[in-house]
Amino acid sequence: MKFLALLRKELTVLSRDRLAVVMILIAPLVMTTVMKLAFGNIGNGTNLPIIPVAVVDLDNGQIGSALVNLLESDALSDLIVVTEVEDLETARDLLETHAVDAVVAAPANLTEAIFSGSGGEAAISVYGDPGQPFAVGVVRGIVQRFTQYVAAGSTSVEVTFQQLIETGRLTEVTHAMKGEVGERAAFAALESDLVSFNEVLSGIESVKSEFNWFKFYALSMASLFILFSMVTAARTLLADHELGTLTRMRTTPTSPGTIFGSKVTGMVLIGLVQTIILMLTARYFMGMTWGDPLAVAVLTIIMVLSAAAFGLAVASFCRSTAQLNVAGAAVVMILGAVGGNFMPRIIYPEIMRTLSLIGPNAWVIEAFQKVVLLNGTLSDITTEILALLGLTVIFSVVALFGLRRLVR
Amino acid sequence: MKPILQVHELAKQYGDFTAVKGVSFEIGEGEIFSLLGPNGAGKTTTISMLACLLQPSAGEASIAGHSVRREPQAVKRLIGVIPQDIALYPSLSARENLHFWGQLYGLRGKERGQRVEDVLELVGLRERAQDRIEKYSGGMKRRINIAAGLLHRPKIVFMDEPTVGIDPQSRRAILDMVKAFNQQGMAVLYTTHYMEEAEELSDRVGIIDHGELIAAGTQRELTERIGSTETLVLHIDESQDANQLAHALEDLPGVIQSTVTDHQVSLVTPSAREVLAGAFGRAEALGTRVRSIDIQEPNLEAVFLQVTGRALRDN
Numbered sequence: 001m002k003f004l005a006l007l008r009k010e011l012t013v014l015s016r017d018r019l020a021v022v023m024i025l026i027a028p029l030v031m032t033t034v035m036k037l038a039f040g041n042i043g044n045g046t047n048l049p050i051i052p053v054a055v056v057d058l059d060n061g062q063i064g065s066a067l068v069n070l071l072e073s074d075a076l077s078d079l080i081v082v083t084e085v086e087d088l089e090t091a092r093d094l095l096e097t098h099a100v101d102a103v104v105a106a107p108a109n110l111t112e113a114i115f116s117g118s119g120g121e122a123a124i125s126v127y128g129d130p131g132q133p134f135a136v137g138v139v140r141g142i143v144q145r146f147t148q149y150v151a152a153g154s155t156s157v158e159v160t161f162q163q164l165i166e167t168g169r170l171t172e173v174t175h176a177m178k179g180e181v182g183e184r185a186a187f188a189a190l191e192s193d194l195v196s197f198n199e200v201l202s203g204i205e206s207v208k209s210e211f212n213w214f215k216f217y218a219l220s221m222a223s224l225f226i227l228f229s230m231v232t233a234a235r236t237l238l239a240d241h242e243l244g245t246l247t248r249m250r251t252t253p254t255s256p257g258t259i260f261g262s263k264v265t266g267m268v269l270i271g272l273v274q275t276i277i278l279m280l281t282a283r284y285f286m287g288m289t290w291g292d293p294l295a296v297a298v299l300t301i302i303m304v305l306s307a308a309a310f311g312l313a314v315a316s317f318c319r320s321t322a323q324l325n326v327a328g329a330a331v332v333m334i335l336g337a338v339g340g341n342f343m344p345r346i347i348y349p350e351i352m353r354t355l356s357l358i359g360p361n362a363w364v365i366e367a368f369q370k371v372v373l374l375n376g377t378l379s380d381i382t383t384e385i386l387a388l389l390g391l392t393v394i395f396s397v398v399a400l401f402g403l404r405r406l407v408r
Numbered sequence: 409m410k411p412i413l414q415v416h417e418l419a420k421q422y423g424d425f426t427a428v429k430g431v432s433f434e435i436g437e438g439e440i441f442s443l444l445g446p447n448g449a450g451k452t453t454t455i456s457m458l459a460c461l462l463q464p465s466a467g468e469a470s471i472a473g474h475s476v477r478r479e480p481q482a483v484k485r486l487i488g489v490i491p492q493d494i495a496l497y498p499s500l501s502a503r504e505n506l507h508f509w510g511q512l513y514g515l516r517g518k519e520r521g522q523r524v525e526d527v528l529e530l531v532g533l534r535e536r537a538q539d540r541i542e543k544y545s546g547g548m549k550r551r552i553n554i555a556a557g558l559l560h561r562p563k564i565v566f567m568d569e570p571t572v573g574i575d576p577q578s579r580r581a582i583l584d585m586v587k588a589f590n591q592q593g594m595a596v597l598y599t600t601h602y603m604e605e606a607e608e609l610s611d612r613v614g615i616i617d618h619g620e621l622i623a624a625g626t627q628r629e630l631t632e633r634i635g636s637t638e639t640l641v642l643h644i645d646e647s648q649d650a651n652q653l654a655h656a657l658e659d660l661p662g663v664i665q666s667t668v669t670d671h672q673v674s675l676v677t678p679s680a681r682e683v684l685a686g687a688f689g690r691a692e693a694l695g696t697r698v699r700s701i702d703i704q705e706p707n708l709e710a711v712f713l714q715v716t717g718r719a720l721r722d723n
Contacts (some may be wrong), residue, residue: 001516002512002514004507005511005512009508012499012500013499013500014505017499059657137455243494243496243498244494245495245497247461248463248495248509248556250460251484252484252509252512253481253484253512254512255481255511308572384490395470396642
């Protein structure tokens with residue numbers, strides 16, 4: 001009864017707050033519409049420029065050949081154009097003269113290193129033109145997918161080999177034998193598993209064809225504005241403090257848990273409504289598909305929870321609503337830039353990509369891209385979900401600690 | 409009279425600073441008790457402890473037998489708290505605000521609806537009940553602020569300086585409201601630094617200063633404490649030195665106490681008429697022009713002056 005009264009009051013007050021309505025409902029819809037108008041016709045691979053790439057195969061083994069074949073395959077022909085060169089020096093010359101945007105180098109003994117189980121020491125390198133960050137990002141993405149595929153194949157061989165030893169079917173093992181058996185098994189796997197290999201190609205083709213700036217920005221805006229909204233909604237807590245209504249509530253027979261619980265529930269409801277409206281608008285007015293419903297639903301809930309905790313944590317550092325308005329906007333904008341809301345994280349340098357994971361938005365974008373762009377399911381975004389839950393806990397602890405001053 | 413509130417040696421300490429130093433008093437059912445004291449005397453801290461907003465550092469208080477320390481929820485059902493500042497939602501109408509606060513006090517359905525209309529009637533704002541609070545004048549907001557604390561028919565109402573900073577008309581309305589709901593059987597703990605309010609409303613008054621309850625009783629009991637004294641107030645020009653005059657009048661025969669407030673000097677004396685000529689003589693000797701004089705009968709101001717050595721308005 002009291003909980004519902006508090007919740008209803010919360011929603012009524014927010015609905016009559018013009019700034020809140022603009023930040024929570026109107027701004028995200030306007031931004032998404034603008035993105036649709038600006039980028040709606042760009043994508044589906046049609047408008048992406050073909051990226052010139054040099055490839056150096058110093059391996060001269062199975063893996064190096066597979067890599068070159070992949071880069072030269074028809075599936076990628078409308079995305080990259082490949083020039084094979086003999087050595088790294090020539091490749092670097094091409095890069096420095098801007099003849100290519102990126103160089104892919106398979107190091108010597110790559111195949112042997114991977115089949116003998118020490119693949120980590122011989123990684124495929126990608127060098128890029130700093131002036132072409134997006135092109136370099138795309139090439140890096142292709143190579144990463146290839147590497148993941150090879151690593152998965154190598155691991156399955158290793159597992160098979162271990163099983164042979166454990167079941168006693170191989171009793172005396174030398175390093176040479178292991179390498180030989182592993183190599184044969186891996187070759188067999190690589191040759192017999194062409195279907196899987198084709199899946200890598202089709203996956204890249206799928207990303208390429210599905211990638212579209214509107215989808216990227218729709219996801220980015222959803223993950224960015226939920227942070228804005230939750231910071232805005234958290235203002236009500238400070239506003240209650242400023243108005244004296246929080247103190248007055250504490251003079252009524254209403255428990256602090258009911259008071260704060262209703263606040264958080266109100267924030268979560270607002271976040272869900274905002275996200276659902278954005279999703280439905282993008283779906284029915286802009287033709288965007290959202291992918292696996294279960295994964296989208298779970299991700300949306302976790303996203304809103306983490307954003308609500310984030311909003312309260314930011315509020316806990318502010319002394320007034322005016323301070324929160326300024327500080328909240330600044331923090332969200334910085335987090336948006338770091339977390340990849342304005343440009344794909346794939347083009348960020350490694351250190352920035354790692355740094356971006358401090359905020360929930362990077363995880364949300366990553367997960368939504370897997371679900372929406374790669375047709376991923378709930379199991380594909382387990383890491384992101386767990387990371388978001390972890391951040392939710394951390395933000396909640398910070399918020400609880402900081403907001404205690406309001407009830408002193 | 410059966411006590412509804414009992415306070416025993418209640419204290420609040422903040423580090424080295426003691427805001428309230430072991431105050432003790434009682435309020436009977438249906439009684440109006442005023443805590444009279446200057447700003448910073450400890451009135452709000454005392455009310456905050458009684459309203460379960462602050463944990464006392466020492467001592468005990470109970471409302472209808474329920475301890476504020478151990479049974480805060482039971483206490484909160486019995487009290488109505490009317491804060492010093494307006495504590496309402498500006499974007500909600502008066503009626504929406506009252507329904508909301510009624511729900512937090514556990515009122516439901518028709519009973520809540522009836523109580524909301526009753527208190528709107530009491531504060532005279534039934535016809536403006538649909539308007540948002542943000543459109544109200546300061547005085548009207550104060551009245552709704554009071555109404556929100558009366559919805560659940562509390563046994564005792566805590567009012568913390570409800571007339572600070574408002575116009576005389578609204579102040580009059582609020583004082584009349586306090587009398588009206590007191591007549592409905594609600595006891596009142598009223599804090600103020602306006603002597604006139606305490607005199608008009610209170611059955612009993614407690615004088616508080618620097619966290620200590622210095623004196624308590626009916627107005628008659630308190631004024632009897634200072635005997636049959638009068639207060640002679642000399643108003644002087646702003647350009648002249650009141651402190652110098654007060655100092656010069658300290659040893660005037662018949663003067664018990666001499667204090668300064670703004671541009672006036674107050675002399676506590678058994679007979680104002682007997683010291684009047686002497687006071688004028690010394691003022692003239694100092695070159696101080698006395699613009700006007702007042703002679704006050706024994707009142708709470710004089711009591712405060714005598715028990716604290718300072719005038720209420722000094723603060």
